[in-house]
Amino acid sequence: MSIDRREFLKFAGASTLLGLGGITAVQELLKTSAGASHVMVDEKALSAKRWAMVIDISKFKTEADYKNVVQACHSIHNVPDIGNPKDEVKWIWTDTYEHTFPGQGNEYMPEGLKHKPFLLLCNHCEQPPCVRVCPTKATFKRKDGIVMMDQHRCIGCRFCMAACPFGARSFNWRDPRPFIKEQNPEYPTRTMGVVEKCTFCFERLAKGLQPACVEKSNGGLIFGDLSDPNSEVRKVLSTHYSIRRKPEIGTQPSVYYIIGGSENA
Amino acid sequence: MLEKALTGSKKYWVWIFFLLALIGIGVINYLRQFSYGLGITGMSRDVSWGFYISQFTFLVGVAASAVMLVIPYYLHDFKKFGKIVILGEFLAVASVSMCMLFIFVDMGQPMRIMNVILHPTPNSILFWDAIVLNGYLFLNIIVGWTTLGADRKGVPPSAWVKPLIYLSIPWAISIHTVTAFLYAGLPGRHFWLTAVMAARFLASAFASGPSLLIILCLIVRKVSKFDPGKEPIQALGKIVTYAMFANVFLLGLEFFTAFYSNIPGHMHPFHYLYAGLEGHAKLVPLMWASSILAVVALILLINPNMRKNENILAFTCASVFISLWIDKGFGLVIGGFVPNPFEGVTEYWPTLPEALISLAVWCIGFLILTILYKIAVTVREETSSWPELH
Ligand code: SF4
Ligand code: SF4
Numbered sequence: 006m007s008i009d010r011r012e013f014l015k016f017a018g019a020s021t022l023l024g025l026g027g028i029t030a031v032q033e034l035l036k037t038s039a040g041a042s043h044v045m046v047d048e049k050a051l052s053a054k055r056w057a058m059v060i061d062i063s064k065f066k067t068e069a070d071y072k073n074v075v076q077a078c079h080s081i082h083n084v085p086d087i088g089n090p091k092d093e094v095k096w097i098w099t100d101t102y103e104h105t106f107p108g109q110g111n112e113y114m115p116e117g118l119k120h121k122p123f124l125l126l127c128n129h130c131e132q133p134p135c136v137r138v139c140p141t142k143a144t145f146k147r148k149d150g151i152v153m154m155d156q157h158r159c160i161g162c163r164f165c166m167a168a169c170p171f172g173a174r175s176f177n178w179r180d181p182r183p184f185i186k187e188q189n190p191e192y193p194t195r196t197m198g199v200v201e202k203c204t205f206c207f208e209r210l211a212k213g214l215q216p217a218c219v220e221k222s223n224g225g226l227i228f229g230d231l232s233d234p235n236s237e238v239r240k241v242l243s244t245h246y247s248i249r250r251k252p253e254i255g256t257q258p259s260v261y262y263i264i265g266g267s268e269n270a
Numbered sequence: 271m272l273e274k275a276l277t278g279s280k281k282y283w284v285w286i287f288f289l290l291a292l293i294g295i296g297v298i299n300y301l302r303q304f305s306y307g308l309g310i311t312g313m314s315r316d317v318s319w320g321f322y323i324s325q326f327t328f329l330v331g332v333a334a335s336a337v338m339l340v341i342p343y344y345l346h347d348f349k350k351f352g353k354i355v356i357l358g359e360f361l362a363v364a365s366v367s368m369c370m371l372f373i374f375v376d377m378g379q380p381m382r383i384m385n386v387i388l389h390p391t392p393n394s395i396l397f398w399d400a401i402v403l404n405g406y407l408f409l410n411i412i413v414g415w416t417t418l419g420a421d422r423k424g425v426p427p428s429a430w431v432k433p434l435i436y437l438s439i440p441w442a443i444s445i446h447t448v449t450a451f452l453y454a455g456l457p458g459r460h461f462w463l464t465a466v467m468a469a470r471f472l473a474s475a476f477a478s479g480p481s482l483l484i485i486l487c488l489i490v491r492k493v494s495k496f497d498p499g500k501e502p503i504q505a506l507g508k509i510v511t512y513a514m515f516a517n518v519f520l521l522g523l524e525f526f527t528a529f530y531s532n533i534p535g536h537m538h539p540f541h542y543l544y545a546g547l548e549g550h551a552k553l554v555p556l557m558w559a560s561s562i563l564a565v566v567a568l569i570l571l572i573n574p575n576m577r578k579n580e581n582i583l584a585f586t587c588a589s590v591f592i593s594l595w596i597d598k599g600f601g602l603v604i605g606g607f608v609p610n611p612f613e614g615v616t617e618y619w620p621t622l623p624e625a626l627i628s629l630a631v632w633c634i635g636f637l638i639l640t641i642l643y644k645i646a647v648t649v650r651e652e653t654s655s656w657p658e659l660h
């Protein structure tokens with residue numbers, strides 16, 4: 006995957022300003038591209054025209070299945086566990102069918118589905134309202150479809166939170182750092198007063214790795230390039246009926262849900 | 271002319287120090303917010319804008335209302351507003367200042383506020399809002415100050431001010447339209463996703479602003495030798511009547527659309543605000559108070575005999591102002607967040623520090639208003655025997 010100069014500088018700035026010594030992700034990136042002046046390229050880096058995720062809900066059976074995924078994301082990204090819903094910060098979480106797909110539930114749907122938790126995260130919309138409203142370009146969309154955040158430019162106006170129809174964004178209502186149990190030195194922590202959310206693990210893609218949640222999902226999450234007909238996401242989507250959250254408002258989410266069983270997969 | 275604010279009766283100084291004390295309390299609380307973060311407020315992940323932004327939204331309306339004096343006076347040559355146009359313009363200055371302060375105290379990273387200018391983003395309505403608000407502030411300061419200065423010398427204002435005055439008319443409408451667009455274009459927020467949002471904003475502005483202006487005129491008459499006169503106050507009263515009627519009518523349209531369409535997402539915020547939703551009903555008493563005040567005010571306003579009685583008019587204006595303050599300075603913004611876009615309900619109520627900071631911003635506004643009015647009134651007192659100039 007290629008990170009363009011702006012994004013690289015941002016990420017570099019992010020890590021250095023936060024005073025993270027040692028092996029930061031940036032230094033990792035630097036190592037592999039010493040001398041490159043404009044473009045950072047890691048030969049192993051994953052790239053795509055449009056990243057997407059498929060969530061096969063039938064693969065999630067026990068509470069641990071969900072927990073593993075959520076924890077994988079929150080621990081490597083230094084997402085604080087503040088412990089109260091008011092100040093909560095979360096990148097990936099679960100909710101009921103009704104809240105995930107408002108207006109699409111009905112009284113007579115299978116009991117199992119009614120009470121089954123669904124995984125929620127930023128949809129990396131193709132037409133993201135959060136990007137449209139941000140007054141500082143702190144939220145922006147990359148060429149590969151990832152909707153990114155530059156926490157160093159964010160002024161904390163929270164317009165993007167009002168605009169996101171999926172509740173995908175969290176605001177740091179207070180200093181998050183005391184609430185990070187075990188800090189991952191390879192990923193920057195955030196300050197109070199800025200917004201954050203799932204970034205589709207852009208930092209792992211750059212190193213040729215799958216997103217952390219995908220890695221821990223035992224096949225429940227499938228990640229890949231939507232524009233490539235041979236990608237796994239496309240294969241799964243062409244053989245299963247899938248739905249997306251709030252298709253009617255036209256944001257074109259890049260997260261797809263397979264509700265039914267996977268017997269014909 | 272600024273020196274005129276430095277002399278005054280004992281009452282004047284008591285009032286000034288009273289405001290300063292409340293501002294001081296707010297500043298202390300703001301410093302606490304600055305170090306702890308916005309977690310000190312009642313806002314949350316679901317209700318990410320609260321009292322600050324609601325107050326900003328309401329005050330933009332009060333600011334825009336100066337145009338209700340400028341249009342009749344400058345465009346239709348309605349001479350009777352000559353003496354009080356300045357009061358409208360200075361009210362606009364005070365309100366826009368409050369608007370900006372409310373935005374400022376709502377920032378998660380206030381030190382980075384210049385990013386809006388450093389990284390101009392034309393696709394963001396907030397960028398345009400910053401531009402129109404600043405522009406409107408400058409327009410009103412310049413126009414108000416130069417016309418008053420000219421008045422004092424007994425000469426007509428310089429010719430270059432005229433275009434600025436005319437510019438201020440569409441500008442006033444723009445500040446409110448742009449602010450309405452902050453809300454109106456968001457997918458997924460049914461309560462705000464309505465084409466009449468900007469129209470509602472303007473109607474409520476032209477009711478709440480002139481109401482406040484009437485009350486201020488009556489106060490000015492009481493505490494100074496300057497009498498704004500009966501007729502301009504009555505003319506303002508008519509403006510309030512029409513605007514309030516339009517406002518209630520537009521709200522009615524929203525109700526019809528939501529409930530006749532029977533679309534749950536559109537009905538939920540109304541249910542929440544006026545009846546409670548899933549056992550959450552914090553705003554219900556407030557919203558009903560707002561509705562009742564609106565109806566009472568309308569009945570009194572539509573009846574000319576009532577309107578002509580200045581005591582009843584004062585009461586009516588207070589009702590209109592409070593009603594719209596609740597409706598727009600609270601219900602509109604909070605109702606848009608509760609229920610959230612995925613059918614959950616998270617309620618919101620401002621915390622004490624949040625309320626004290628807001629109160630301080632209002633007090634700063636009143637301080638600016640008092641000083642500007644003191645100057646204007648003193649100039650008026652001096653020139654009251656002179657004939658109309660422009
Ligand atoms: S889900 Fe929300 S935050 Fe994510 S891209 Fe879409 S609108 Fe933006
Ligand atoms: S809170 Fe930050 S990311 Fe969100 S709109 Fe404001 S500046 Fe942009």
Ligand code: SF4
Binds near residue numbers: 078079126205217
């Ligand atoms: S893609 Fe990465 S950032 Fe997004 S939820 Fe999964 S682990 Fe977290």
